[in-house]
Amino acid sequence: MxxxxxxxxxxxxxxxxxxxxxxxxxxxxxxxxxxxxxVVEGVNKVAIDVCITGVKTKDLDIFKVGDPCSITIRNQPVTPAMKILAVSHTPKQVTFLSPDGKKVLAFPDPANPIANDFLVTVGDEAEKTADGFVIRGNKIKIGNQIDLEGFKYRIQGVVADIKPIQ
Structure with missing residues (x-):
């Protein structure tokens, strides 16, 4: 067989x-x-500074301290929304040399009077690892592009700083 x-x-x-x-x-x-x-070394409250340049708006109070602000990191929405902790604003500046050529002077941009730069600080809890902070599964570091979204806006910015707060 x-x-x-x-x-x-x-x-x-x-x-x-x-x-x-x-x-x-x-x-x-x-x-x-x-x-x-x-390995998660601990959970910290963190403040994330987001630099947003050239926002064209007439409403300078678009970001309000205490308001919720949804963020998106690498096209991944982070829920629930974070709180805005601080906001600073400056008009978009252009630089010129002084007439004697020894100094640089900054003036509000006359060609774009409604352009503004914002530094928005949002806060939330993050896990601390040896490699940095992780917010709900998303690593966040200086230089990351993130989107901020609220009732009247959806604006892209860059992480300028991330630091633990008490």
Whole structure:
């Protein structure tokens, strides 16, 4: 009697490959070579300074301290909304050399009188890891572009600072 030779069908092959990849991933995570094993050192309240330049608006009170402000980091909405802790505003400036050429002078931009620069500070709780702060699964660092969204605005800014607060 001849023995029938068994062939592996595509579904069985896929299951074997998935099992091997899962075992490899589990082994790498146990060895400390995966991003899932980041140790949380603690939870801190943080203040995030967001620099927004060239906002064209006549409403200079668009950001109000205490109001909720939704943020989006890397196209991922962060919910619930954060609170605005502080706001500072300056008109958009242009620079010129002084007539003697020794100083630089700054003046409000005459070509764009409704352009403004804002520094908005939002606050929330964040997990502190050895690599930095993580807000609801999103790493946040200086230089990250984030969107601020409120009732009257959706504006893109850049993280200028992130610091723990008491």
């Amino acid at each position: 001849k023995m029938a030779q068994r062939k592996l069908n595509p579904i069985d092959s896929a299951v074997v490959v998935i099992l091997l990849l899962s075992a490899t991933g589990f082994g790498l995570a146990k060895a400390g070579h995966a991003g899932v094993d980041k």
